[in-house]
Amino acid sequence: MNPFFKSEGKEKKLYPLLFSRYSGHDFIxxxxxxxxxxxxxxxxxxxxVNKKKEDIDQKNPDIRDFKYGYIVLDEGEEFWNTDYRDLVPSEWLNKQGSDLLPYYKxxxxxxxxxxxxxxxxxxPxxxxxxxxxxxxLRIDPTAHIVYEDSRTNDLTKLARLGSEGRSTATSVISYAVVKSLAEQGETVEDQKLLSFTDNRQDASLQAGHFNDFYATIRLRAAxxxxVEKSNKPLEIFEIAEALYRSLGLKEKQYAIYPSNDEDFPDERxxxxxxxxLKYRIFQDLKRGWRYTLPNLEQVALLELDYKNLDxxxxxxxxxQNISFMANMPKEKRKDILKNILDYFRTNFALDxxxxxxxxxxxxLMRDRLSLDSVxxxxxNERLDKPSEMVITMPSxxxxxxFFVSIGQRSSLGKYINRCLMEERFEKLKKEEYEITLQSILKLLCDTNFLTVEKDRKDTNISYYKLRVDQLLWIKGDEKTIPLDHTRFNFQEGLKGLEPNNYFQELYKTDFSHFKKELVAKEHTGQISSDQRIEREEAFxxxxxxxxxxxxxxxxGIDIxxxxxxxMRNVPPNAANYAQRSGRAGRSGQTALVFTYCSxxxxxxxxxxxxxxxxxxxTVQPPRIDLINEELIGSHLNAFLLMNLEISELKSSAADILDLSNENKIFVNQDIYARIEHLCTINKEYFINEFEKITLSIVSELVDTTWFTKQWIEIKIKNSQYILQMHLLVGLECFKMPVC
Incomplete structure (x- = not known):
């Protein structure tokens, strides 16, 4: 980015902007x-990045240690009147609780x-x-949020325009193009897109990314x-069957060995x-499993609740044994319990x-489901094992x-202490917190929301998980997005987040209108010739x-x-652009060519x-510098090989190499000696003949300072070594896979 621009002949500064993910306010x-x-x-x-806390004089901090940051304009908003001492955790305050510690101030x-x-x-x-x-950023006053965890990256708090990745952008655009072609009534054969990239690994990655994107949105749409069709909340034992019916897949779309008769599918x-499908639904319960694809809950199309929690x-x-909840209204109790259970769920602590x-x-999945299917x-995927929640980590x-801490310093611990302080209770010390949390966990285990397992060696350590059969999948109201109160300190006054309309509409898509599965494949030198021909025909x-x-x-390939x-990136030059864009509209029809610029x-x-x-x-014709020293040297080597008449070169490469040791391959010693002998006795002839031939073709060499008889003689002296190196390099190239 150029941080300056000229206006009326005067240079002005340009400042990058980020936007609060919760309020939308801009941060300079x-x-x-x-x-x-x-x-x-x-x-x-x-x-x-500013200096770390331990590298700063915390009693007398200097603004120079905090030189990187953000400015939010004061446009008269009410939130600037907030007393931040009411928002921050108690450890940010002095012993009297009257003011912030200098560092946190x-x-x-x-x-x-x-x-x-x-x-x-x-x-002023x-x-x-x-x-x-x-x-x-430790506080977002525009959204009344305090970020207690100093490890949280700022880009999870703030967003910027154009922050999407190239792969995500390409998948979204590719899907939109094919969807648009289907909606316009194009034939199934014409509902397709050809995408170019300069890197073959990127092509492979992009094909996988699109298939992953498509499978995810289709699963969520199903x-x-x-949930929309069901007249009651769905439970886990119903989910797989409901998804199977909603997707309406034919056996040949997913099975390695589908039945020949569609009316008699293989039950296995x-x-x-x-x-x-059940496993993918489990994964969707995680927090942040798909960072660039908010799930149904995050776009208000789904609500997750728990049986009997009300x-x-x-x-x-x-x-009665949980003092701060004893006299609490039932609605507040449910909110706290639900946030605790959600913390287990989003940490994938599932039973x-x-x-x-x-x-x-x-x-079973590997034996029955085709790798060519989405x-x-x-x-290389392995099924994720659930994590287990522990108050004290075993050692x-x-x-x-896989363990996740729910100790006093964890996000859950901080949340419970915030709940206590809201009810006018003192913040719990470590021992008090563990007693209180154990009371809550025992209650949730006794009422079948959680399961508990004792450590085999140390029975004082317990592992907790959420019982998935207590979960309820309920239709969302399309307006309310749940806030993660355990990980973020939201304050009252925060306006409800608005769902992302794009993803709402995306997950409401009826994929039966496509009449086919939207499959992506790579076409690169990494796949075999037969695969390329097969994919070209399928395309x-x-x-x-x-x-x-x-x-x-x-x-050479006509579609x-x-x-x-x-084009996933701008091609290297206009010639490449012309070749790639020329793939479209070859039958005279209207064509669209577009390029993603990062x-x-x-x-x-x-x-x-x-x-x-x-x-x-302008497409520049290819040019070769005929008086290039390296090029003339290559021609000299070719001239010598031609005149030395080494008969073994006319057959297999093995005939000229000593293969007795595969780790050290050399040109056969007798061939090497023959080259050296012939170069010595024919040196004058080779010098004169090569000079004569070369100058007759490239007369400009006369004007160079390097092309002399002495240069040719030196090259011939080194020729036996050079020729050997060329032969060995050629052998290594022969071993390498085709690009």
């Missing part, structure tokens, strides 16, 4: 230059005044007023439809598919018979188990909807009914600004 990214009191524009990257918003030239002061010297907050194939919350006698037989379930495990940790028929290819598809070409690639950004140079650029 700056570096404070405290020497000349100016605001420097800075992109929030790896260098956008520096993390709070500070009034700052500045002008359009980037001059600033913490005194300039016309524009805002508030400065150092990075990492769940959304199943169906069982494998249902187990696979009943438990209403029973006062069950909470279900599926995981007790996980090895056999994985084997409805199967990936080649040593048992093998094969012509529309059986493959998205073909992601390296430059292998630039030349007559192709209307749309996409903000992180200078090459892409340049041609985004100067698109004509690429799209309508």
């Amino acid at each position: 990214c700056v570096e404070l230059n405290c020497d000349d009191n100016t605001l420097i524009p800075i992109i929030p990257n790896k260098e956008f 520096m993390l709070m918003p500070h009034e700052i005044y500045f002008n359009s030239d980037g001059n600033f002061s913490f005194e 010297k300039y016309p524009i007023k805002g508030y400065y907050m150092p990075a990492k 769940l959304c439809a199943a 194939n169906i069982e494998a598919l249902k187990e696979y 009943k438990l919350a209403a029973l006062d006698d069950r909470f 279900h018979k599926f995981f007790k037989d996980i090895a056999n379930n994985e084997e 409805w199967s495990l990936d080649y 040593p940790k048992p093998k094969g188990k 012509r028929k529309g059986e493959i909807s998205n073909m992601f290819c390296s430059p292998t598809m630039e030349l 007559a009914n192709l209307n749309i070409v996409h 903000t992180m690639s200078p090459h892409d950004v340049n041609y985004f600004r100067n698109a004509t140079d690429m799209v309508a650029g």
